[in-house]
Amino acid sequence: MLAYIARRLLYALPILIGVNLVTFALFFVVNTPDDMARMQLGVKRVTPEAIEKWKVERGYDKPLLINAEAGGLASVTNTIFFEKSARMFVGDFGRAEDGRDIAREIGNRMLPSLAIALPTFILGLFVTITFALTLAFFRATAFDFWGVVLCVAMMSISGLFYIIGGQYLISKVWRLVPISGFGAGLEAWRFLILPVLIGVVSGIGSGTRWYRTIFLDEITKDYVRTARAKGLPEALILFRHVLRNGMTPILTQSIVAIPTLFMGALVMESFFGIPGLGSYTIDAINAQDFAVVRSMVFIGAVLYIVALLLTDISYTVADPRIRLQ
Amino acid sequence: MASATVLLAFILIGLLDSLHYRAQLESKPGQKAVYAVEVLSVLDALAAPLRSRNEKTYSAPFATRLYAKETIDVPGQGTVRDYPRLKHGGKHLGEREDEVAEDAAFTAFKAGVLAFIGWLGVFGAVVTVNRKKCPKLKLREATFAWDAVLLTLLLILVIAVPLFWLSGYYHVFGTDKVGQDVLYQILKSVRTGLIIGLVTTLVMLPMAVLLGIVAGYFRGWVDDVIQYIYTVLNSIPGVLLIAAAVLMMQVVIDTHPQWFSTAAERADLRLLALCFILGITSWTGLCRLLRGETLKLRELEYIQAAQAFGVSSWRIIVRHILPNLMHIVIIALVMDFSGLVLAEAVLSYVGIGVDPTMTSFGTMINNARMELGREPVVWWSLAAAFSAMFILVLAANLFADAVRDAFDPRAA
Numbered sequence: 069m070l071a072y073i074a075r076r077l078l079y080a081l082p083i084l085i086g087v088n089l090v091t092f093a094l095f096f097v098v099n100t101p102d103d104m105a106r107m108q109l110g111v112k113r114v115t116p117e118a119i120e121k122w123k124v125e126r127g128y129d130k131p132l133l134i135n136a137e138a139g140g141l142a143s144v145t146n147t148i149f150f151e152k153s154a155r156m157f158v159g160d161f162g163r164a165e166d167g168r169d170i171a172r173e174i175g176n177r178m179l180p181s182l183a184i185a186l187p188t189f190i191l192g193l194f195v196t197i198t199f200a201l202t203l204a205f206f207r208a209t210a211f212d213f214w215g216v217v218l219c220v221a222m223m224s225i226s227g228l229f230y231i232i233g234g235q236y237l238i239s240k241v242w243r244l245v246p247i248s249g250f251g252a253g254l255e256a257w258r259f260l261i262l263p264v265l266i267g268v269v270s271g272i273g274s275g276t277r278w279y280r281t282i283f284l285d286e287i288t289k290d291y292v293r294t295a296r297a298k299g300l301p302e303a304l305i306l307f308r309h310v311l312r313n314g315m316t317p318i319l320t321q322s323i324v325a326i327p328t329l330f331m332g333a334l335v336m337e338s339f340f341g342i343p344g345l346g347s348y349t350i351d352a353i354n355a356q357d358f359a360v361v362r363s364m365v366f367i368g369a370v371l372y373i374v375a376l377l378l379t380d381i382s383y384t385v386a387d388p389r390i391r392l393q
Numbered sequence: 394m395a396s397a398t399v400l401l402a403f404i405l406i407g408l409l410d411s412l413h414y415r416a417q418l419e420s421k422p423g424q425k426a427v428y429a430v431e432v433l434s435v436l437d438a439l440a441a442p443l444r445s446r447n448e449k450t451y452s453a454p455f456a457t458r459l460y461a462k463e464t465i466d467v468p469g470q471g472t473v474r475d476y477p478r479l480k481h482g483g484k485h486l487g488e489r490e491d492e493v494a495e496d497a498a499f500t501a502f503k504a505g506v507l508a509f510i511g512w513l514g515v516f517g518a519v520v521t522v523n524r525k526k527c528p529k530l531k532l533r534e535a536t537f538a539w540d541a542v543l544l545t546l547l548l549i550l551v552i553a554v555p556l557f558w559l560s561g562y563y564h565v566f567g568t569d570k571v572g573q574d575v576l577y578q579i580l581k582s583v584r585t586g587l588i589i590g591l592v593t594t595l596v597m598l599p600m601a602v603l604l605g606i607v608a609g610y611f612r613g614w615v616d617d618v619i620q621y622i623y624t625v626l627n628s629i630p631g632v633l634l635i636a637a638a639v640l641m642m643q644v645v646i647d648t649h650p651q652w653f654s655t656a657a658e659r660a661d662l663r664l665l666a667l668c669f670i671l672g673i674t675s676w677t678g679l680c681r682l683l684r685g686e687t688l689k690l691r692e693l694e695y696i697q698a699a700q701a702f703g704v705s706s707w708r709i710i711v712r713h714i715l716p717n718l719m720h721i722v723i724i725a726l727v728m729d730f731s732g733l734v735l736a737e738a739v740l741s742y743v744g745i746g747v748d749p750t751m752t753s754f755g756t757m758i759n760n761a762r763m764e765l766g767r768e769p770v771v772w773w774s775l776a777a778a779f780s781a782m783f784i785l786v787l788a789a790n791l792f793a794d795a796v797r798d799a800f801d802p803r804a805a
Binding site for chain 1: 621632641731739758775786790794
C-alpha cells in the first residue's frame with residue numbers, strides 16, 4: 069500500500085511539471101509581461117518607464133527561460149520561469165497585487181473551503197445514493213418514471229437558480245439562517261448549512277439518474293438472481309449486494325465530480341461571502357491579479373491529483389477484490 | 394421528437410439573430426452609401442418594437458406604471474409622488490388602466506385562435522402529403538413521429554404567437570433596470586447560448602477524434618504523449634484553466650483595440666474565443682472514451698484482416714475505425730450541449746464569460762440577481778431568464794437521451 073502511494077506520488081510529478089509549463093506558457097509566453105503591465109496600469113496613458121518600473125517591482129524584468137548575461141547556474145535560475153513557475157513546487161507563490169503572501173493566504177482560506185466542500189460531497193453522495201436506491205427498488209413503476217422525469221427536470225435547472233432561489237427563500241423570506249458571511253470556530257455552522265444544502269440539492273438530479281442506471285445494471289446480474297432465488301428480501305439484496313457492488317463505478321464517477329465541486333464552491337463561496345479559496349479566485353479574476361490566478365491553477369491541479377489518489381485508495385475499502393500494486 | 398421541435402424553434406431564433414446587417418442610412422444619389430454604426434440582426438428588425446420602446450427603469454410584467462415612485466407634475470394639483478405611467482406599456486388603453494387583464498386576455502385569445510388556424514394549415518398539409526405517399530397509413534403509425542411534432546408545434550404556436558402579439562402592446566416579461574424589455578433580451582440570449590453549445594463542440598470535435606483514435610490505434614509513444622497531454626489538462630480544474638485563458642484573452646483584446654471595427658464584432662470575437670477555450674478544456678473526456686474504444690476495435694478480426702491486406706493505417710482509421718466510433722461521438726456531442734449552456738451562465742457570473750455588453754443568460758442573471766434584494770422584489774427578469782434557460786436545456790437533455798437511446802448499442 070505504502071509503495072503504491074509512493075509510486076503514485078512519483079507519477080504525479082511529471083503531470084505537475086506539465087501543469088506548470090501550461091500555466092507558464094499561458095501567463096508569460098502568450099502575453100508578454102509588457103502586455104500585463106499595460107493592462108494593469110491602464111491601456112491609454114502608459115509610459116515605457118512605468119511599464120519598466122512595474123516589471124522590476126514584480127521581478128518580471130528577467131528573461132523568460134535562459135538568462136544569457138548571467139553565467140553558470142544563474143543563467144537558468146535568474147529567469148522568470150525559475151523565479152515564478154518552478155518555485156511553486158516548494159510552495160513559494162510570491163506575492164499578490166496587494167502585497168500579501170499568496171501561500172499564507174491560501175493556508176488561511178483552505179479551512180473554510182474544506183468546511184463547505186467536504187460536507188457537500190459526503191452528504192450529497194449519501195442523499196443521491198439513497199434516492200437512486202429507492203428508484204431502483206421501485207423500478208419500472210410510475211414512481212420510478214416520475215422520479216426520473218423529476219431528475220431530468222432538476223438537471224436542466226441552472227445551478228445559479230438553486231443558489232439564488234435558496235438564498236432568497238430561506239434567508240430572506242423565512243429568515244432561518246444569515247444570508248452570507250462566515251464565523252470563526254463552531255459558530256460557522258449557521259453560515260455553512262445553507263451552502264451545503266444547496267450544493268446537495270443541485271447535485272441530486274444528475275447524480276440520482278446516473279447511480280440509478282448503475283444499480284439497474286447490477287440488478288440484472290447473475291448474483292442478484294441467485295440472491296433472489298435463495299429467498300433474500302428485495303431490500304436486503306439492494307443494500308447488501310447491489311449497493312456494495314455499485315460502489316466502485318460510483319466512486320469512479322465521484323472523481324469526475326471533484327472538479328465540478330470546485331466549480332460549485334467557486335460560485336457558492338462568493339455568493340455566501342465565505343472566505344475560502346473559491347472567493348479568493350473570483351476576487352483575483354475580477355482584480356486581474358495574475359499571480360493569484362496562476363497559483364490557484366497550480367493548487368487546483370495538486371488538489372485534483374490528491375483527490376484521484378484518495379479515490380483509488382477508497383476502491384480497496386469498497387471492493388476488497390481490488391489490489392493496489 | 395417533441396424536444397427536437399423545441400430545439401429547432403430555438404435554433405430558428407438564434408439563426409435570425411445571427412444574420413447581421415447594418416441599416417443603410419438614407420443618402421443622396423451619387424453619394425457612397427452610408428451605413429449606420431449600430432449593427433442589427435434580422436431578429437432586431439422583426440422585434441423592432443421590443444428593442445426601441447424602452448422605459449425609464451423597472452416595470453412589472455403587464456404593468457402600465459413604472460415600478461418606482463417619482464415626482465410628477467399634475468396640472469392644477471402641484472407635484473405628487475406617484476408611480477408614473479409607462480411610455481409604451483399599455484399605451485393604447487389610455488385612461489382605462491384597470492382593464493389590463495381583460496384586454497390582455499382578449500388579445501392573447503385572438504392571437505391564440507390565429508395561431509391555431511395557422512397550425513391547422515400545417516396539419517392539413519402534413520396529412521395530405523402523407524395521404525399521397527401511402528393512403529392507408531394513419532398519421533399515428535407513420536415512421537416519423539408526426540403526431541409528436543405537430544402537437545409540440547401547436548403548443549409552441551399557441552404560446553409564442555400570443556406572446557409576440559401581446560409584446561406589441563405590453564412588456565410581457567416586464568423591463569429591467571434601464572427599461573429594456575426582458576423578452577427581447579431573452580431572445581438575444583438564445584443565440585449566445587446556442588453558439589456556445591454548438592461552436593464549442595465543433596472546436597473540440599476534430600481534436601478529440603483525431604487524437605483519441607491516433608492514440609488508441611498507434612499506441613506506443615504516441616499514446617504516451619497524448620495521454621500525458623490530456624492528463625495534464627484534466628488535472629487543472631476546468632474553471633481555473635478557463636479563467637486563466639480568458640484573462641489572457643482579455644489582455645490580448647485590450648492591447649489590440651485596432652482589430653475590431655464595431656463593438657458587436659469584438660463581442661462576437663470574444664464569444665468565439667470563449668468557445669475555443671471551452672473546447673480546449675473539454676475535449677479530454679471524449680478523447681479518453683475514443684482511445685479506449687479504438688484500443689478495443691483494433692484487435693478485432695476485420696481490422697487485422699485489413700492490416701494483412703496491406704491497407705494503409707490512415708485508410709483503416711478512416712474507413713473502418715471511424716464509422717464504428719461515430720455513435721460515441723454523436724452521443725457525446727448532444728450530451729455536452731446542455732452542459733455547455735449551463736456552464737456559460739456560471740462563467741458569465743464569475744466574470745470570465747462572454748463580453749459584458751453581450752446579452753446572454755449569464756449576464757442577465759448576473760445583472761438581475763441583486764434585484765431580489767430590493768424592496769419590493771423585482772423578480773421577473775430573473776424568473777424569465779431562468780425559465781427560458783430551463784426550457785432550452787430541458788429540450789437539449791431530452792433530445793440527448795433520445796439520441797443516446799437510438800445510437801447506443803449497449804442500451805437495451
